[in-house]
Amino acid sequence: MLNTETPNVLHTELDTYATADLAAALIDDQLNAVQAVRAAAPQIAAAIDAALPRIEAGGRLVYVGAGTSGRLGVLDGVELLPTFSWPDERAISLIAGGKQAMFVAVEGAEDDTEQGAIDIRELHLNQHDVVLLIAASGATPYVLGALQAARASGALTVGFANNPDAPVTRCADIGITLNTGSEIISGSTRLKAGTSQKIALNTFSSGLMVKLHKVYGNLMVDVKPTNIKLLRRTVSLTMHATGKDEQTCRKVLEECDFHVKTAIVAIQNQVSVATAEKLLAHYQGDVRKALQAIG
CATH class of the missing domain: 1.10.8.1080 (Helicase, Ruva Protein; domain 3)
Incomplete structure (x- = not known):
């Protein structure tokens, strides 16, 4: 059984907790997300360094995921325009089930390996593009299909997973394991697994933008004043x-x-x-x- 799916042994009577204790337990468990990302800092740094010359050469950032992971990819990508004036056409997000999956779960979409490959091939990637493949399990078929097609295109692939030795991290050019362990609500990877993905993606994209001179000191001097x-x-x-x-x-x-x-x-x-x-x-x-x- 995957670590993310293993029942949590610390809170087996969670449904009996008083509200204050329930809130505290849910919050405290999130601290493990920070620790998991901190442990992966060397791999995230390596991904930034590998992506930098490709992006400087005109490459695009492409986020790929399903469910919560896909939505977190979309979130990271769309925030790059107002924060760093990063062009929308150079931050592309693919989510299993298409745009509608941002708001409504699309049954079976994440299990479609071929659709992941099709969606990637439609982007006509090249060696300058950087593809971020996000999957809590690390074995989501849609994401693995996208990974295979992205590698065939010559793009840099960076895999994010919450389980050790997962296919998406093992087969990507750079694998980033965010080992968050079992969830306090067993199997609900929208909790600390999702939090760790948000932190890791923020770290990667923000670090990349700093390296691209979109920050002076620690000021976001390339902000796009859209409001x-x-x-x-x-x-x-x-x-x-x-x-x-x-x-x-x-x-x-x-x-x-x-x-x-x-x-x-x-x-x-x-x-x-x-x-x-x-x-x-x-x-x-x-x-x-x-x-x-x-x-």
């Missing part, structure tokens, strides 16, 4: 990075379509927005190098 909240954030980020007042920062931001990177370089180097844009282009979007070029 009023994020528009305000561009101002506060620019103020924090430059030490200048709101009026100064807002004026420059308005000149560069609220692109924080450009505003920082223009203000700090005391150059025009056009010059700041050229500096950033020359240094592949690296704010620190663009500042050092003149400073």
